[in-house]
Amino acid sequence: MSDSTLEAIISQEYQHGFETAVEADALPRGLSEETVRLISAKKNEPEFLLEWRLAAYRRWLEMEPPRWASVHHPPIDYQDIIYYSAPKSQKDGPKSLDEVDPELLKTYEKLGIPLHERAILAGVAVDAVFDSVSVATTFKDKLAEKGIIFCSFSEAVQEHPDLVRQYLGSVVPVQDNFYAALNSAVFSDGSFVYIPPGVRCPMELSTYFRINAKNTGQFERTLIIADRDAYVSYLEGCTAPMRDENQLHAAVVELVALENAQIKYSTVQNWYPGDKEGRGGIYNFVTKRGDCRGAHSKISWTQVETGSAITWKYPSVILRGDHSVGEFYSVALTNHRQQADTGTKMIHMGKNTRSTVISKGISAGHGHQAYRGLVRIARAAQNARNYTQCDSLLLGDRCAAHTFPYIEVKNASAKVEHEASTSRIGEDQLFFCRQRGLSMEDAVSMIVNGFCKEVFKELPMEFAVEAQKLLGVSLEGSVG
Amino acid sequence: MLIIKDLHASVGDKPILKGINLTVKAGEVHAIMGPNGSGKSTLSNVLAGRENVTVTSGSIDYLGHDLLALEVEERAREGVFLAFQYPVEIPGVGNVYLLKAALNAQRKHRGLPELDAMDFLALVKDKMKLMEMSESMLYRAVNEGFSGGEKKRNEILQMAVLEPRLAILDETDSGLDIDALKVVANGVNSLRHPERSMILVTHYQRLLDYIKPDYVHVLAGGRIVRSGGPELAHELEKQGYAWVGDGQSGQEVSSGS
Numbered sequence: 001m002s003d004s005t006l007e008a009i010i011s012q013e014y015q016h017g018f019e020t021a022v023e024a025d026a027l028p029r030g031l032s033e034e035t036v037r038l039i040s041a042k043k044n045e046p047e048f049l050l051e052w053r054l055a056a057y058r059r060w061l062e063m064e065p066p067r068w069a070s071v072h073h074p075p076i077d078y079q080d081i082i083y084y085s086a087p088k089s090q091k092d093g094p095k096s097l098d099e100v101d102p103e104l105l106k107t108y109e110k111l112g113i114p115l116h117e118r119a120i121l122a123g124v125a126v127d128a129v130f131d132s133v134s135v136a137t138t139f140k141d142k143l144a145e146k147g148i149i150f151c152s153f154s155e156a157v158q159e160h161p162d163l164v165r166q167y168l169g170s171v172v173p174v175q176d177n178f179y180a181a182l183n184s185a186v187f188s189d190g191s192f193v194y195i196p197p198g199v200r201c202p203m204e205l206s207t208y209f210r211i212n213a214k215n216t217g218q219f220e221r222t223l224i225i226a227d228r229d230a231y232v233s234y235l236e237g238c239t240a241p242m243r244d245e246n247q248l249h250a251a252v253v254e255l256v257a258l259e260n261a262q263i264k265y266s267t268v269q270n271w272y273p274g275d276k277e278g279r280g281g282i283y284n285f286v287t288k289r290g291d292c293r294g295a296h297s298k299i300s301w302t303q304v305e306t307g308s309a310i311t312w313k314y315p316s317v318i319l320r321g322d323h324s325v326g327e328f329y330s331v332a333l334t335n336h337r338q339q340a341d342t343g344t345k346m347i348h349m350g351k352n353t354r355s356t357v358i359s360k361g362i363s364a365g366h367g368h369q370a371y372r373g374l375v376r377i378a379r380a381a382q383n384a385r386n387y388t389q390c391d392s393l394l395l396g397d398r399c400a401a402h403t404f405p406y407i408e409v410k411n412a413s414a415k416v417e418h419e420a421s422t423s424r425i426g427e428d429q430l431f432f433c434r435q436r437g438l439s440m441e442d443a444v445s446m447i448v449n450g451f452c453k454e455v456f457k458e459l460p461m462e463f464a465v466e467a468q469k470l471l472g473v474s475l476e477g478s479v480g
Numbered sequence: 481m482l483i484i485k486d487l488h489a490s491v492g493d494k495p496i497l498k499g500i501n502l503t504v505k506a507g508e509v510h511a512i513m514g515p516n517g518s519g520k521s522t523l524s525n526v527l528a529g530r531e532n533v534t535v536t537s538g539s540i541d542y543l544g545h546d547l548l549a550l551e552v553e554e555r556a557r558e559g560v561f562l563a564f565q566y567p568v569e570i571p572g573v574g575n576v577y578l579l580k581a582a583l584n585a586q587r588k589h590r591g592l593p594e595l596d597a598m599d600f601l602a603l604v605k606d607k608m609k610l611m612e613m614s615e616s617m618l619y620r621a622v623n624e625g626f627s628g629g630e631k632k633r634n635e636i637l638q639m640a641v642l643e644p645r646l647a648i649l650d651e652t653d654s655g656l657d658i659d660a661l662k663v664v665a666n667g668v669n670s671l672r673h674p675e676r677s678m679i680l681v682t683h684y685q686r687l688l689d690y691i692k693p694d695y696v697h698v699l700a701g702g703r704i705v706r707s708g709g710p711e712l713a714h715e716l717e718k719q720g721y722a723w724v725g726d727g728q729s730g731q732e733v734s735s736g737s
Contacts, residue, residue, distance in 0.1 A: 427531075428568045435528050435564075436582035436638065437556040437589070446581065450572030450621065 056174035056184030156192035190221035195230035226261035259294030270307035281309025288315035292324035316345035319353035334367030363399035445472035487538035498702035514699035557589035559645030629660035653687035665690030
């Protein structure tokens with residue numbers, strides 16, 4: 001991808017979106033202190049948040065984009081991005097499904113996505129009248145009964161500023177990294193969850209309902225707090241390929257688990273990966289971190305990453321509380337020209353802390369993939385345990401897989417295990433499956449799903465079924 | 481059922497099959513015997529459509545189809561089954577899942593409704609009794625951690641479930657102790673059917689004590705050098721493969737049936 005294509009993508013939005021009334025409600029391209037102030041003003045934010053954004057912006061100015069990741073892309077012109085635009089109007093998207101890329105529609109069909117949802121996912125302007133809106137309202141009432149807060153980030157800033165102030169940036173500080181600083185300065189919206197003490201959230205929380213109602217944009221911010229003895233399972237994303245005009249996505253997700261609390265965060269990421277030659281596609285540079293702040297708390301990340309042209313993300317856990325538990329289960333797939341540098345960090349600080357890392361990487365086509373994982377056992381972390389298993393599966397002979405494990409142990413009582421394997425999908429296995437009557441694609445899909453089973457079993461049931469289908473669809477045409 | 485005419489095939493640059501002629505009629509069981517390197521496994525692989533074997537000339541007619549023009553999975557769906565000499569392991573894929581997917585892919589091809597989980601389980605459990613397999617094997621990953629005998633039984637179980645028209649059993653007796661051999665042979669015998677043909681590829685005569693073939697062919701040097709009834713196997717056992725020559729010299733014998 002060249003700079004001019006990048007530009008083309010951005011200017012496309014310009015062409016389609018800003019000749020209309022929306023124009024009045026969008027900021028010009030570029031980033032300055034003024035931009036940050038304007039975003040904050042448009043969202044009617046309290047003073048503390050503006051100051052926080054500005055501090056982040058000033059830090060960002062002094063920072064450099066990370067260069068250590070095993071990914072390659074032309075430099076991004078941060079002055080050529082529009083950092084704020086109001087929710088999109090009818091005129092932005094295709095008018096009907098007839099105007100949508102037939103390839104995309106075919107994929108929706110294969111994934112079994114209901115008709116009315118296909119339109120929404122493809123960006124067809126739909127008045128918010130579909131079934132799930134009423135469903136969402138029912139859900140909200142049910143959650144409110146238990147004292148659970150589940151709303152957009154902007155709403156949380158207005159309604160629960162104290163909680164936001166207390167926890168925002170407490171897990172991922174503004175200066176954490178280049179993209180986190182950028183996000184902190186200009187984040188548009190996102191999700192906010194608070195589970196009060198002793199409450200077990202009665203349903204899987206999903207961004208799905210909310211995101212369909214509102215475009216959250218490219219700098220998403222999520223904050224989830226599970227108070228003492230609380231439990232929540234949160235699902236992010238959607239298996240359907242999401243169309244988005246914004247090429248750069250730099251989200252930040254912060255999780256805080258207090259004493260004895262548990263957070264399970266599951267992601268299925270399938271942003272547009274670009275075409276077969278690597279043109280277009282989302283750059284997904286995400287900072288996700290959980291803080292096991294209380295004793296006996298637990299945070300689990302489960303991710304299925306099949307989309308985006310470039311993925312750069314390391315969902316991590318800081319094991320601060322004694323006896324806290326961190327888990328990371330990941331399936332990452334790169335096909336065609338996709339690149340992914342992903343993994344996790346497990347930072348053991350408390351005593352008797354335990355972490356488990358299971359990473360399954362699949363590379364096909366010219367896909368390029370790296371697992372990068374850090375296990376750090378601090379001096380005070382008596383009896384810490386880590387088990388890491390990191391497997392790569394290669395399809396074809398033009399793809400690549402790398403593993404970069406970093407292990408730092410400062411306490412002699414620690415027990416750290418690392419297992420890694422790389423294998424090529426077996427001709428023998430494929431032949432065997434086909435000899436039993438399965439098509440090549442079904443055979444590949446079956447073998448790959450088998451490879452990923454340990455991760456899929458960590459996903460909530462309905463998500464797991466979708467993820468399996470998704471892998472199959474994403475791998476189509478990669479073998480044979 | 482199957483008519484192989486003057487089949488030549490190579491693996492890489494190396495010619496392995498040098499003019500095979502063989503006709504198998506419905507319901508017949510043919511044993512193909514021969515020393516190591518004679519081309520037995522290559523013949524099995526050609527029939528199943530393995531890509532590392534290149535057919536250089538000749539033809540194979542299967543139930544009126546040009547078999548060589550069909551993809552691997554198309555052959556399978558038309559009823560060609562290969563019991564593997566070395567069944568592969570597929571980690572993470574449940575045995576029962578593979579079986580069900582395979583059966584339904586084949587049923588779909590034949591215009592039959594797909595079986596649901598209940599009907600399928602009833603069917604497969606029935607067949608497992610025949611193979612003296614414990615139900616727990618259904619839920620283990622395909623062949624993963626299976627003993628040699630369990631793997632071979634699993635192959636015949638797949639055959640019993642898929643009910644092929646033409647079954648090729650490639651060295652199914654290899655690596656089996658006598659008890660396991662009997663179980664496998666019982667399973668195979670119970671699948672003999674006037675509409676089903678079988679090709680038993682084996683190095684040793686011992687399998688043929690338990691599965692009685694209608695015809696025995698001896699393969700050497702990429703050709704069938706001798707054909708006859710079951711008694712040919714006994715003769716071979718007594719005299720050894722040296723008796724039939726290496727197939728390079730001597731007169732080519734056209735196959736029986």
